Amino acid sequence: MKRLALPTARYADGACVALLLAIAVADVLLGPEVTLLALFSAAPAVAASRTTARGVVGTGLFAAATAVPLALHDHQPGSPAGLLPLLALGLVTVFSAVTARSRTRHQRQLARVRDVVSAAQQTVIAPLPEASGPARIAASYESADDAAQIGGDFYEVVPIRDGVRLVVGDVQGKGLSAVHTAATVLAAFRESAPVSSRLETVGLKMSCALARRGTEDRFVTAVLAELSDDGTLTLLNYGHTAPLVLPAPGGAAEAAPDHPGMPLGLDTLGESRPGRHNRTLTPGDRMLFHTDGLDEARDTAGRFYPLATRTALLRDGTLTTSLEQLRTDVHRHTAPAAPADDSALLLLEYTGTSHSRADRPTHQIPGPAHLGCEKCVVIDCPIPPRLRPHNNPAAPPSRRHRT
Incomplete structure (x- = not known):
């Protein structure tokens, strides 16, 4: 040792x-x-x-x-x-x-x-790839507790066929229980995001994971996003802070949902559906996904951090440099005290080029959609067709699941 x-x-x-x-x-x-x-x-x-x-x-x-x-x-x-x-x-x-x-x-x-x-921390908040699908990505996590490195905020990115999916969320409450809840939700996302055909299914499985855990007094706000290679962006908002869109020509706007969505864990209390937002990104556009620890950071006079007037910090240099500049500015705003809440930041830039296809072989066997998987990014899927749990009824009889 x-x-x-x-x-x-x-x-x-x-x-x-x-x-x-x-x-x-x-x-x-x-x-x-x-x-x-x-x-x-x-x-x-x-x-x-x-x-x-x-x-x-x-x-x-x-x-x-x-x-x-x-x-x-x-x-x-x-x-x-x-x-x-x-x-x-x-x-x-x-x-x-x-x-x-x-x-x-x-x-x-x-x-x-x-x-x-x-x-x-490496299990709950794993390091993200610098590029995934049609996007470059950088992330930053900061705990309000000097003695801790993790909390209830989380993010994750998974590649899918012809795009990328991500989640940014915040667990209600603090402490180890919040970390456990975050791990539960992330496990459901990591399992379902690569294979579910619809983004709503991913959110449903995350909500079901919370219900199976049996924590009635714990809920999670989150934003699910799917970005396709052609720039089509779909957002599902479960009571979370709206992401910030930074178009390449300039300006900034919130990707606000069409209606308020209920947080995960509360959506089962009645008929509800997540807030939805659709738009198309062009190469060079950036998006900031964040938790409320950023825009609710207060100075000594109790004023919130003015994120809307600091968007220029997110345009200069690389994605990592932009997040570092934003963190420094937040600390300057709250000085001499440190920010009072955890915060997770994920900055995405749409490149218009699918990085997930860069290493694919020129000769491909039939894709996973024809062999039983719904959305898997793995083209040469190593699982034998007869063992696939998501067998495609439209597949040839010889490739269907044998009971």
Whole structure:
């Protein structure tokens, strides 16, 4: 297992060594009438907060090696004025070494916990590809809790045949329960988005996943999007903040749904359907998908972040650079405090070129739609036709599912 790296010297911290030498020089300059031996005990105590137990012992030994000659210089080696400071130095060194050992053990445990959190983050919020289907993509996640790396906000992108699908969402509430809910919804999206023929089916399966989990007091706002190679964009909005469209010629507009949609988890309480928005993108158009942690970031006067007036930050440079500029501007707006809520950002640029087709072989066998899959991006599907769960009734009899 990888050992925890601590900012220490091998035997003594440099600052403690400098402190001991300064005390020794001051003691010599003040003469035998003034003794500073008692101050040497401070060195191992200070080292306990900065180095390992071994470093504390080294600091104590260095202090003793410096203090004994000073006691001889002051003619106090056998007097109480000379022995008591040396005894105190030994006791402080022992207790400080025990304290340093306990601190480093807790730091190693914390490092292991952070490794687990990092692994969980990679599971819930996996790194996105720079290009998928007809789009370039960049994403950014920021937790409001300095001690955490993940929260209830999430995003994901999956390629499909002739396009790409994505989701950006926000779980109601905070804490580990919100992370669990986000993982449940993302698992349903990752499973259904590549194979479902209709985007509404993907949303339905995400809602069903929440219902199976049985959390009645937890709901999720989300935006589902499908971008085809020809620029056709379909958005389904489940009570989420509308994405921002940035046309290449200039300007900005919200991709507002035709009607308010109910969040996932609440849509089963009555007859409801998600809000819908359709449009066509042209090459160079960008879109910002985000959670409410962005536009609800407040300054010291309680004013919300003016996203509508900051769209120029999303046009300059690469997608990653644009998101970095936006994050910096948000932090400047909320300074000196940090943003009070998690936020997930996903910036997409329509290129008009299908990246998912770049590596396809020139000779293709019949596509998955003819072999039982609905929307799968995999052209040379490795699953034998007889084992496909989504058997196509229109397929030749020899390729249908055999019961």
